[in-house]
Amino acid sequence: MVCDHRGISSDGERGGAVGGDVAPLTRPQTAEARRLRAGELVERGHSQVEVTRMVGACAESVRRWKRRMEQGGQAALRRRPASGRPSTLTDTHVEWVRQALEAGAQAHGFDTDLWTPGPASPGVRHTTGVELSHPSVWRLQTRLLDWSLPSARASRPRTR
Template identity: 50%
Template sequence: MTNRGRSDLTSTEIARMLGVSDESVRRWRRVWEEGGADGLRRRPATARPPKLDDAPVDRVRAALEQGAQTDGFEADLWTLERVGPVVERVTGVALIRASVWRLLTGRLGWSLQRPERRAVERNDSEIVRWVAHE
């Protein structure tokens, strides 16, 4: 082992120690050389702001809580394909499928639900009786 200081370590050695890529270490070094510690400080995310503010999201929530049958669907189930047109009707904003998913799961706090597949004719009490006696 050599008696080198930390500044003598190669990008590859630092990357291995930190479990990151060599390119990340080289990028960090460039930023350090150009701006010091301030250059390395975390900055707020620069993602695109959401297309819908809180008020339109509340209107979408109210429309969805009335149920899918209110919007003319036979079954009272919401799918991404069904929610998209409702969002556009209520807000005037067209969302792609992924954005509808983020709206439902992120902003509205909804989760994926799958209906149970059961025959309409199913009689649970008859099934219990049959299992107990047969």
């Protein structure tokens, strides 16, 4: 069975725009809201089938959330801190990188304004003093800065 991961608002409704000056929820925030809403519905006595339909999740996810809630209450449904090595970049570093990248690649001496991880890596190092691998720069651009990047195939010139 494939899980359906549609956005659920805090009141359990699907989709819909939020007020103009309110930032949209991130994917982890939306997932947490869905889990917490499912937990509330289970506590109110709704069946797992009803909860599955109401929050737009697959049955296995609702069963897993119910087990976690039985073991640790609503707190067990909250987001857990990221595991692994802490980030080398501070929030200030990320803001510096954002400003540098928003100036455009051409402002930093490149032929095109396309910021792929290759050209962006020296920029990150120059701006922050922190050396990041290309995959780390990609994660920085896509996750922290929420940029959409072209695929590696699209950014390379075609050869025939």
